[in-house]
Amino acid sequence: MEYHPRIIEERLEKWLEREEIILMKGPRQSGKTTLFLHLKEKLNGSYVTLEDEDMLNSFETNPKQFAKRYIKNKKNYLFIDEAQYCKKAGKNLKLLYDLYKEKIKLFVTGSGSFDIKVEVGKYLVGRSVYFELSPLDFENFLLWQAEDLYKTFIDYKKNLNDFIKNGKEITEKPVFTKEFKTLLEKYLLYGGFPAIVKEKDEDIKKELLKNLTRTYIEKDIFFFFNLRHLEKFKKLLNYLSFNDGSMMEISSIMNDVKIDYKTAENYLSILSNTYIINLISPYHKNLTTELKKTKKIYFEDTGIRNSILKNFLPIENRTDIGILMENFVLNELKRNFDGKINYWRTTGKAEVDFILQTKNELIPVEVKNKGKPGKSFFSFIKNYEPTKGIVFTEQKFGTEKVGKTKVAYLPHFYI
Numbered sequence: 134m135e136y137h138p139r140i141i142e143e144r145l146e147k148w149l150e151r152e153e154i155i156l157m158k159g160p161r162q163s164g165k166t167t168l169f170l171h172l173k174e175k176l177n178g179s180y181v182t183l184e185d186e187d188m189l190n191s192f193e194t195n196p197k198q199f200a201k202r203y204i205k206n207k208k209n210y211l212f213i214d215e216a217q218y219c220k221k222a223g224k225n226l227k228l229l230y231d232l233y234k235e236k237i238k239l240f241v242t243g244s245g246s247f248d249i250k251v252e253v254g255k256y257l258v259g260r261s262v263y264f265e266l267s268p269l270d271f272e273n274f275l276l277w278q279a280e281d282l283y284k285t286f287i288d289y290k291k292n293l294n295d296f297i298k299n300g301k302e303i304t305e306k307p308v309f310t311k312e313f314k315t316l317l318e319k320y321l322l323y324g325g326f327p328a329i330v331k332e333k334d335e336d337i338k339k340e341l342l343k344n345l346t347r348t349y350i351e352k353d354i355f356f357f358f359n360l361r362h363l364e365k366f367k368k369l370l371n372y373l374s375f376n377d378g379s380m381m382e383i384s385s386i387m388n389d390v391k392i393d394y395k396t397a398e399n400y401l402s403i404l405s406n407t408y409i410i411n412l413i414s415p416y417h418k419n420l421t422t423e424l425k426k427t428k429k430i431y432f433e434d435t436g437i438r439n440s441i442l443k444n445f446l447p448i449e450n451r452t453d454i455g456i457l458m459e460n461f462v463l464n465e466l467k468r469n470f471d472g473k474i475n476y477w478r479t480t481g482k483a484e485v486d487f488i489l490q491t492k493n494e495l496i497p498v499e500v501k502n503k504g505k506p507g508k509s510f511f512s513f514i515k516n517y518e519p520t521k522g523i524v525f526t527e528q529k530f531g532t533e534k535v536g537k538t539k540v541a542y543l544p545h546f547y548i
Contacts, residue, residue: 136171137331139164140273141266148262149176152234154226156253157242159266160408160433161349164327165242168266169212172240178210179203183218196225200233209237216253217243217357223256230260244353244407267408268325268434270468271317271461271548277330279316282309289547290469293523296541297470297489297496300521302532303541313546318448321457324436335445342440346370353407360403365392369400373410373430374441378456380427380478381412408433411463416475416488416495418517429476431460455502458545459486462500462525465548483509495519500545501526514538 148155149172157165166182173180183189191199192213203211216222222241229239243253254261272290275283288305295301307313323329323338326345332338350367354360369390386397404410412428432438435457439445448454463486466474472491478484487498497513499506499522506524514522514535522540529542 136167137277139168141264145264154230154239154241154257154261156261156263157266158263161244161353162326162328162345163266163268165266166214169214169240169242173212176210178212180212180214182214184215189218192225193219193221196228197232200229200237204233204236211237212240214242216241223253226253227256227260267468269327269330270325271320271465274320274325274330275316282312285309293548296521297491300539306530307544307547310544317546321435321448321461322439322445324434326434326436329436339445342436346437346440358403365390366400370441374438376430377432377438378459379430381430409437411467413474413476416477431463435460458502459500462545462548463487477513483512485510485513497522499524503528511535
């Protein structure tokens, strides 16, 4: 089986010999099955998918006999894919863990609807550990697309980590800038879903993304959530794609999509829980001038967003390059840095793109396509006096002091 390495394997390694059930969540076609098949070969385990009706029926009606079939040695590994098809998955997995945890190690996956309709987690408290397999982040994308540049990128990433954690000044100037920018532009256009990344033909990439969106709507949405008005759901997807990076006004959604408040909230919750969008809350510290409720919308994968918009124009010809860069930075921060992420905006419309909270520290992060940060960024620094701040921009590199704050200026790919 052809296999491209996934960085999540390093995090999984220490859990392979423990008793806990490994639950793998993530969007459709993010590579969960491929990863499980790879681990199955590595551990000489067994693999089943509950998309197979016979397997599903066996697992549902007699889970003990189902498990006994795969207990052959002193230590056994069983990979159960597409668990969202079994409504009793949580209850049955709990039974198997309690009966056979010393004999069989369970690995379980589900697509976006997993643990929403099926509710696996409530049965497995203390018996499982969750992992999320997202589309490839930029690091994994480079590992697949430009392995010769990968080590250079890891140095950049380490420098940024050292700055965020310890305030260590970033002095290593970026090199191979043109190549990194070309790769980033490809990533922004087509995203990080494995099948799309591996495909070289751009027309096929576009068709794969179109099919991925259609499959998501037909399987995860229609089949599992039984939504009656798929056309309105599709219309909402289009609305959100046009408003990527914007503050979400439910009233505007209601008017433009022609749905009521409860339906709008339900659709947004489904989109968030099935790994299509990220909803970012505002940061506030009991200051009456700051927004406290309105969320901002971003997409989990920019390729999906571009596909919904039917817009794959080259980066230099796009009017939404700033939004794509902003969406990219958010996704990288979410996938690679511990801590809460918010945005900051006052009623006077001063705004900072992201506030990264690590331990007891606030780090303002501004994303500029070109140019320098505006007054809002420095207003936040003045009000909160953070020790560090970050500006992603093409026009400047280095670190400067603004009052008590050390501000790093970095290219977008330096993340």
